[in-house]
Amino acid sequence: MQKYILAIDHGTTSTRAVLFDKAANVVEIAQKETTISYPHPGWVEQDANEIWLACLAVMSEVILKSKISPEQVAAIGISNQRETSVLWDALTGLPVSPAIVWQSKQTKSICDGWKKKGYEDIVKAKTGLRIDPYFSASKIRFIFDQNADVYEKAKKGEVLFGTMDSWIVWKLSGSLTHITDVSNASRTLLFNIHTLSWDDELLEMFDIPKCILPEVKPTSYAYCKTASYHFFGQEVPICCVVGDQQAALFGQGCFGAGGIKNTYGTGGFMLMNTGKRIVESKNGLLSTVAWQIGDQVDYALEGSIFVSGSLMKWLRDQMQLFENTKDTQAMAESVENTNGVYIVPAFVGLGAPYWDDACQASILGLTFGANKNHIVRAALESMAYQSKDVLEAMRQDSQIEITSMKVDGGACANDFLLQFQSDLLQMPVQRFKTNELTALGAAYLAGLSCGYWTKDELGVELSKEFVPEKSKEEMDSLYSNWKKAVKTCQSYK
Numbered sequence: 139m140q141k142y143i144l145a146i147d148h149g150t151t152s153t154r155a156v157l158f159d160k161a162a163n164v165v166e167i168a169q170k171e172t173t174i175s176y177p178h179p180g181w182v183e184q185d186a187n188e189i190w191l192a193c194l195a196v197m198s199e200v201i202l203k204s205k206i207s208p209e210q211v212a213a214i215g216i217s218n219q220r221e222t223s224v225l226w227d228a229l230t231g232l233p234v235s236p237a238i239v240w241q242s243k244q245t246k247s248i249c250d251g252w253k254k255k256g257y258e259d260i261v262k263a264k265t266g267l268r269i270d271p272y273f274s275a276s277k278i279r280f281i282f283d284q285n286a287d288v289y290e291k292a293k294k295g296e297v298l299f300g301t302m303d304s305w306i307v308w309k310l311s312g313s314l315t316h317i318t319d320v321s322n323a324s325r326t327l328l329f330n331i332h333t334l335s336w337d338d339e340l341l342e343m344f345d346i347p348k349c350i351l352p353e354v355k356p357t358s359y360a361y362c363k364t365a366s367y368h369f370f371g372q373e374v375p376i377c378c379v380v381g382d383q384q385a386a387l388f389g390q391g392c393f394g395a396g397g398i399k400n401t402y403g404t405g406g407f408m409l410m411n412t413g414k415r416i417v418e419s420k421n422g423l424l425s426t427v428a429w430q431i432g433d434q435v436d437y438a439l440e441g442s443i444f445v446s447g448s449l450m451k452w453l454r455d456q457m458q459l460f461e462n463t464k465d466t467q468a469m470a471e472s473v474e475n476t477n478g479v480y481i482v483p484a485f486v487g488l489g490a491p492y493w494d495d496a497c498q499a500s501i502l503g504l505t506f507g508a509n510k511n512h513i514v515r516a517a518l519e520s521m522a523y524q525s526k527d528v529l530e531a532m533r534q535d536s537q538i539e540i541t542s543m544k545v546d547g548g549a550c551a552n553d554f555l556l557q558f559q560s561d562l563l564q565m566p567v568q569r570f571k572t573n574e575l576t577a578l579g580a581a582y583l584a585g586l587s588c589g590y591w592t593k594d595e596l597g598v599e600l601s602k603e604f605v606p607e608k609s610k611e612e613m614d615s616l617y618s619n620w621k622k623a624v625k626t627c628q629s630y631k
């Protein structure tokens with residue numbers, strides 16, 4: 139009987155189920171967008187129940203469309219948007235509030251308070267992160283501050299916390315298994331990346347009860363089985379849980395120190411594998427856990443960009459500049475340049491390398507000559523400029539020469555973006571045959587755990603290389619205007 143690995147790739151914008159065969163071909167895929175709410179300026183929320191139902195829906199669709207029998211699924215691997223936090227009632231399984239999304243700035247004042255108390259150095263030393271609303275800790279604190287009853291219940295272990303991986307596994311397992319993996323735990327601001335355990339001192343500082351936290355396991359690991367009623371009567375082993383950016387790093391084959399990838403999804407994320415070494419950034423990057431396989435832990439340096447593809451979603455849904463995001467390539471290519479327009483997409487402040495949570499998004503350089511094609515082009519270019527900002531920091535922190543960039547994520551379908559990125563970085567930008575690298579990473583990590591694949595069987599093929607076509611001088615001049623645009627936005631507060 140031919141066996142398959144099923145990956146659930148739960149991203150911020152959409153959830154996909156992808157069925158892979160032994161040759162790592164995508165046999166079937168199903169996708170569902172998730173609602174994102176913006177109830178107040180800077181707030182970003184989702185409904186954890188909707189996310190769970192989306193997982194069930196895409197899993198079922200893939201099994202039905204592929205016509206395989208459920209028992210042919212050797213294992214499930216789960217990758218997920220990181221940091222997004224939910225608390226739920228342990229008895230009823232109902233979320234106690236909306237899930238607070240990683241992009242949300244609603245916990246800024248809590249973070250400001252922690253900074254004032256002088257917590258920053260200790261947090262950085264233990265977690266590799268910084269005090270910022272991006273990470274889970276202040277989101278948990280926010281929910282407690284809003285609801286004293288939830289906090290009281292949490293202290294008695296009657297409320298559980300999870301990032302989306304924990305939530306999905308808890309639901310899939312029939313409310314039996316409350317776990318996370320090291321890559322997800324390392325994004326909470328509560329996890330010590332040196333000892334690989336929840337940190338009691340941090341928990342005390344943030345006043346978060348330990349009993350709400352999931353058990354932390356390796357990334358590639360036989361966690362539990364699905365409750366049979368969720369999977370066509372079958373108990374399927376869940377053999378990987380991994381943060382989506384770390385999954386993409388693995389899926390791209392960046393197994394050794396120095397391997398680097400760039401993903402353009404809802405946000406933009408450049409990660410470099412630093413092997414067993416935790417590299418401390420001096421240039422606004424994060425140190426994080428890449429994955430744990432058996433006893434071996436790999437770390438990574440990360441540049442997190444808060445808004446990348448979600449700028450295109452905003453232009454589509456709120457500004458209604460186009461109906462289909464696919465059209466943006468032709469729109470951008472229909473004009474020679476942006477006509478002097480720059481967009482700084484600081485909708486939720488700026489992440490790496492600026493970490494400016496008060497900065498607001500702006501469109502600069504408008505004249506009557508500017509039309510919607512210029513705006514769309516400026517939006518795509520902003521995704522590339524932000525990646526260059528991060529790459530420069532990565533170069534300095536890693537002291538590694540970076541000569542090409544492998545890319546993935548939803549916006550990678552856009553040839554204009556990748557050509558512009560190659561021109562800007564003055565290096566080849568390489569796209570893969572499949573764009574499902576995040577799902578593939580989760581599948582590979584699950585397949586390793588259940589013996590479906592061995593490490594030397596893992597690989598992925600490139601399909602297209604974009605090489606620089608514009609001169610360094612021309613691109614440097616555009617980039618220096620971008621830097622001016624960022625400075626202008628940062629000074630407007």
Ligand SMILES: Nc1ncnc2c1ncn2[C@@H]1O[C@H](COP(=O)(O)OP(=O)(O)O)[C@@H](O)[C@H]1O
Binds near residue numbers: 450
């Ligand atoms: N052709 C395209 N050009 C530019 N952006 C795109 C294109 N297709 C999708 N996107 C953007 O990519 C994002 C989706 O990428 P994806 O990797 O699926 O995100 P996530 O994992 O966060 O759900 C959306 O924000 C969307 O606007």
Ligand SMILES: O=P(O)(O)OC[C@H](O)CO
Binds near residue numbers: 149150
């Ligand atoms: O939804 P994505 O793919 O942009 O990923 C979100 C990140 O995991 C947030 O840290």
